Amino acid sequence: MDYQKLSKEVSYALRHAPHEYELELDDQGWVSMAQLLQALQEVPLWSQVTEEDLHEMISRSDKKRHEIHNGKIRALYGHSVPQKIRKEVKTPPDILYHGTATRFIDAIMKNGLLPKGRQYVHLSEEMATAKQVGKRRDEHPVILKIDAKLAWSEGVEFYHGNEMVWLADRVDRRYISMINDDESRTVS
Known part of the structure; x- marks a missing residue:
């Protein structure tokens, strides 16, 4: 099998x-x-x-x-069916990560992270996992750092997908910074 x-x-x-x-x-x-x-x-x-x-x-x-x-x-995650799969709201870790292709950075800088064809934005607790996900679409992905603690305190809901995946309906750009060569700079 x-x-x-x-x-x-x-x-x-x-x-x-x-x-x-x-x-x-x-x-x-x-x-x-x-x-x-x-x-x-x-x-x-x-x-x-x-x-x-x-x-x-x-x-x-x-x-x-x-x-x-x-x-x-x-x-547990990744749904694109029209019917929204409800998840239980959970307090996220302080920091989450998202790996993405360089070609999407301008749109993210403008609109934040959106689920696109999926039901939720997918986030990770570990930078290495985010990098692995980002490499599916770009050999040199950009890793985004999400200030989940601040987002949560300002009303953004997060959902625990599994031990590696966190979900959100969307993440506004003000909670996002890019990680380049171990240095972080705010996306604006």
């Missing part, structure tokens, strides 16, 4: 196209394991997938994209 490929298929189904799999997500993104398994097993590649395979897929993942609880499964 190719668990990485299975993870991508499950992510696509739960994050972006539940309608293609005839899945009915609740308002927190949960769907019954039985419903997901039935949908997956209709695809020849996944005709033999089991609940144990889904548990193994999650345990092998270093990014913890999914969780299982009480016979249900959901993607």
Whole structure:
């Protein structure tokens, strides 16, 4: 079983196209394991997938994209479905990070961080994770430092996606500074 490929298929189904799999997500993104398994097993590649395979897929993942609880499964973050997946508001760490491509900096400087095609802005507690994310779109990404403590104190809501990912509806530019060569300067 190719668990990485299975993870991508499950992510696509739960994050972006539940309608293609005839899945009915609740308002927190949960769907019954039985419903997901039935949908997956209709695809020849996944005709033999089991609940144990889904548990193994999650345990092998270093990014913890999914969780299982009480016979249900959901993607923890990254949703682009029109139905907003509600998350519980949590107090964030003082500082969060976001890795991005250089070509997006002007827009971020003007508008702040916006979710674009996703439901939330994705942030990280660790600079290394933000850099890894940014490298998906740029060999030399820009790392943004978010003053989450100040943003939180001024009413910005944050949501805990998982142990590596924090989410926000948007982050105004006044809470953002760029990190270049271990030096930080304010985006203005």
